[in-house]
Amino acid sequence: MLLRPCLSNKNIVQPQLPLNDDTVLYNNTNNNSHLEDTSNNNDIHTAQRKKRKHRHKDKGPISLAILTEKGILIKSRKPTTSELSEKELGRMSKEFSASRTSISSSATSFRSSVDNNSSFETASLISCVTCLSDDGDDDTSSNSSVDTTSTQNHKFKTDIKNSRKNSTNYSSMNGQFPTNTVISYDRILNAGSVENEERIKTIPVQMSRLPNQHIIEITFAKPTRHDVKPKSLTLVIENSGTKQEVIEKILSRSYRNSKRQRSILVIINPFGGKKNAKKIFKKKAKPLLLASNFKVDVAYTKYPCHAVDIVKNIDINKYDTIACASGDGIPHEVINGLFQRPDRVEAFNKLAITEIPCGSGNAMSVSCHWTNNPSYATLFLIKSVEKRIDIMCCSQPSTRSTFPRLSFLSQTYGIIAESDINTEFIRWMGPARFELGVAFNILQRKKYPCDIYVKYHAKSKNDLKSHYLKYKRKLEDTEVDILEKPELTEPEIRYIGDDDYESDIESDETSITNTSDNLYLTNAITIQDETGSTETDINNFVTESDFQLKYKFENGVPDDWERIDPHVTNNLGIFYSGKMPYVAADTKFFPAALPSDGCMDMVITDSRTPFTRMVPILLALDKGSHVLQPEVLHSKILAYRLIPKNSDKEISSNSYREGTPDSADNFDDISSPNGLYSIDGEKFPLEPLQVEIMPKLCKTLLRDGKYVDTQFDKM
Numbered sequence: 235m236l237l238r239p240c241l242s243n244k245n246i247v248q249p250q251l252p253l254n255d256d257t258v259l260y261n262n263t264n265n266n267s268h269l270e271d272t273s274n275n276n277d278i279h280t281a282q283r284k285k286r287k288h289r290h291k292d293k294g295p296i297s298l299a300i301l302t303e304k305g306i307l308i309k310s311r312k313p314t315t316s317e318l319s320e321k322e323l324g325r326m327s328k329e330f331s332a333s334r335t336s337i338s339s340s341a342t343s344f345r346s347s348v349d350n351n352s353s354f355e356t357a358s359l360i361s362c363v364t365c366l367s368d369d370g371d372d373d374t375s376s377n378s379s380v381d382t383t384s385t386q387n388h389k390f391k392t393d394i395k396n397s398r399k400n401s402t403n404y405s406s407m408n409g410q411f412p413t414n415t416v417i418s419y420d421r422i423l424n425a426g427s428v429e430n431e432e433r434i435k436t437i438p439v440q441m442s443r444l445p446n447q448h449i450i451e452i453t454f455a456k457p458t459r460h461d462v463k464p465k466s467l468t469l470v471i472e473n474s475g476t477k478q479e480v481i482e483k484i485l486s487r488s489y490r491n492s493k494r495q496r497s498i499l500v501i502i503n504p505f506g507g508k509k510n511a512k513k514i515f516k517k518k519a520k521p522l523l524l525a526s527n528f529k530v531d532v533a534y535t536k537y538p539c540h541a542v543d544i545v546k547n548i549d550i551n552k553y554d555t556i557a558c559a560s561g562d563g564i565p566h567e568v569i570n571g572l573f574q575r576p577d578r579v580e581a582f583n584k585l586a587i588t589e590i591p592c593g594s595g596n597a598m599s600v601s602c603h604w605t606n607n608p609s610y611a612t613l614f615l616i617k618s619v620e621k622r623i624d625i626m627c628c629s630q631p632s633t634r635s636t637f638p639r640l641s642f643l644s645q646t647y648g649i650i651a652e653s654d655i656n657t658e659f660i661r662w663m664g665p666a667r668f669e670l671g672v673a674f675n676i677l678q679r680k681k682y683p684c685d686i687y688v689k690y691h692a693k694s695k696n697d698l699k700s701h702y703l704k705y706k707r708k709l710e711d712t713e714v715d716i717l718e719k720p721e722l723t724e725p726e727i728r729y730i731g732d733d734d735y736e737s738d739i740e741s742d743e744t745s746i747t748n749t750s751d752n753l754y755l756t757n758a759i760t761i762q763d764e765t766g767s768t769e770t771d772i773n774n775f776v777t778e779s780d781f782q783l784k785y786k787f788e789n790g791v792p793d794d795w796e797r798i799d800p801h802v803t804n805n806l807g808i809f810y811s812g813k814m815p816y817v818a819a820d821t822k823f824f825p826a827a828l829p830s831d832g833c834m835d836m837v838i839t840d841s842r843t844p845f846t847r848m849v850p851i852l853l854a855l856d857k858g859s860h861v862l863q864p865e866v867l868h869s870k871i872l873a874y875r876l877i878p879k880n881s882d883k884e885i886s887s888n889s890y891r892e893g894t895p896d897s898a899d900n901f902d903d904i905s906s907p908n909g910l911y912s913i914d915g916e917k918f919p920l921e922p923l924q925v926e927i928m929p930k931l932c933k934t935l936l937r938d939g940k941y942v943d944t945q946f947d948k949m
């Protein structure tokens with residue numbers, strides 16, 4: 235949510251710059267030589283990739299499994315010693331000997347399970363088994379020489395902790411999952427034939443010989459300490475039908491409401507957040523995308539507003555998704571870049587815009603993927619439902635000759651906007667600097683006089699609540715049939731500034747898989763929108779008329795807009811208008827925000843509110859209950875005009891009510907020296923600002939087809 239001066243309206247209309255060859259580092263199956271296809275091996279990363287390719291491949295004994303409603307159930311007993319191939323038996327017993335010295339009781343269980351064909355069914359035993367060898371997350375686990383007692387003990391503790399925390403415990407022994415483990419479809423990324431002949435040879439003769447037994451490799455997102463990572467597992471799946479039919483069954487259940495094999499352009503801002511977006515993407519997101527058979531091209535931003543130029547120049551036919559590995563600044567630029575294309579109708583119909591959280595704001599990810607953990611966000615992106623969301627269109631006098639600015643997140647004026655920008659010099663403090671700035675401004679009773687005219691949809695808090703509940707009920711009635719989500723091992727919202735985060739990345743290993751045998755699968759998906767129509771997205775298109783403003787700035791304030799009480803606006807503390815529930819990972823500023831209710835949420839505070847009352851209001855921001863406080867104005871609106879006043883001169887703002895003055899110079903009269911707007915976290919000049927809602931303009935990816943649950947209905 236931090237502001238950057240780079241994005242003044244003047245900057246957005248820079249002349250179009252051609253893409254340099256080194257702008258985009260991955261891709262090349264297409265004609266764009268600046269893009270590199272990560273699934274293609276003819277580039278400089280080939281050797282590296284080859285080396286890594288099978289890192290998450292399954293190497294352990296093969297289990298029998300069946301398909302259930304919720305996932306793939308590991309059904310079988312472990313194969314008996316007589317069923318195991320010589321090679322497999324030798325490897326297992328070698329590992330067993332190495333492990334025995336450190337945890338003898340577990341080793342005994344292991345031996346007896348192999349000999350007696352028993353199952354690993356108790357939780358404690360599962361935990362012990364994971365100590366003996368890991369499930370392939372670290373390839374070193376199969377190497378007994380590195381399994382020292384201390385590392386095992388450490389792993390033992392960690393695994394016990396994980397098994398307690400995680401209801402879907404994927405503990406295994408050399409890839410052998412305990413009987414009755416269900417690998418939930420919402421974690422399955424891919425399924426396909428096993429092409430590796432050597433691997434097939436390790437399957438015991440008694441297994442996979444019946445016509446209803448199919449050797450299938452599945453790849454799923456396996457929880458690790460903080461993240462999810464792709465993990466492959468070879469299974470003998472018992473199911474009637476041909477192998478291709480079984481694979482298709484798994485994939486259609488795994489992508490029940492989501493699109494398979496997306497073609498994504500990832501735009502990375504290497505300067506986003508702590509300047510490690512590139513690394514985060516490579517380690518946390520890319521392996522999951524590739525394991526899901528997504529086609530991934532990557533572009534890097536090289537200067538402020540570069541993302542605008544990138545998306546103005548891309549071939550939209552090559553992609554269905556643009557994922558911003560960044561904070562909220564890049565999605566803002568992407569939406570505006572597409573808006574400025576001559577074929578914007580096609581662009582907004584073709585492309586979904588989403589975020590892989592790598593910045594400091596990440597409000598889009600928290601609101602849409604319900605997390606700002608990059609790997610979990612990527613998993614939920616892969617499994618998400620494509621939905622249209624409302625966009626806000628911001629007009630200012632200085633944008634008259636160019637394009638108005640689209641905003642997907644929020645616009646703010648007053649304490650919040652200023653606290654952000656005026657504390658840049660103490661950036662080292664992290665998010666605390668912003669809170670300090672807010673507290674300082676409130677203590678000073680700083681006010682931001684202005685006039686605000688509003689086109690209301692639900693003015694009172696009661697009306698707003700009814701609107702919210704009505705929308706939610708409608709949504710629930712037509713809810714997409716989403717599979718039950720397994721518990722996550724980690725809290726979903728994570729601060730990427732955590733100290734251990736960097737080291738986590740360093741120790742991570744990416745792995746890539748790209749099975750080809752299910753490429754024939756179609757991308758067809760069925761979408762249900764809030765109105766309940768179950769149809770392919772085909773009728774959910776925008777047309778040029780959806781981009782036309784209802785209220786032109788130069789036409790003045792329409793008669794049916796209401797002026798907010800000047801006693802309040804002359805003493806304005808905070809003005810905040812937005813469309814997504816979270817404006818930062820821990821700030822639920824708009825708890826009643828809904829993806830496509832055709833309204834924005836507006837929150838206003840008065841600078842005269844006593845400090846003793848402001849403190850509880852600010853402390854409630856994480857829960858979103860600040861909007862319930864009597865001192866806070868909270869409405870659903872369709873449009874507004876904000877005309878800032880100079881606090882000293884009290885200049886009449888009538889001309890801005892009527893329409894636009896001819897020259898931008900006139901704004902000097904009314905600008906207060908420190909004033910500014912923050913639109914989607916970017917700094918905008920202090921001129922009159924008019925904003926209106928553009929319903930369902932933009933496609934994005936929502937987990938379960940909705941924003942994160944704010945519990946507003948229960949407040």
Ligand SMILES: Nc1ncnc2c1ncn2[C@@H]1O[C@H](COP(=O)(O)OP(=O)(O)OP(=O)(O)O)[C@@H](O)[C@H]1O
Binds near residue numbers: 237238535536537562
């Ligand atoms: N190569 C670059 N050099 C400098 N700025 C850049 C570069 N690429 C992108 N930017 C700018 O960085 C800004 C912030 O980007 P982004 O939202 O991804 O990061 P962030 O960490 O969330 O931002 P913030 O620090 O504002 O919270 C955008 O305005 C964008 O124009």
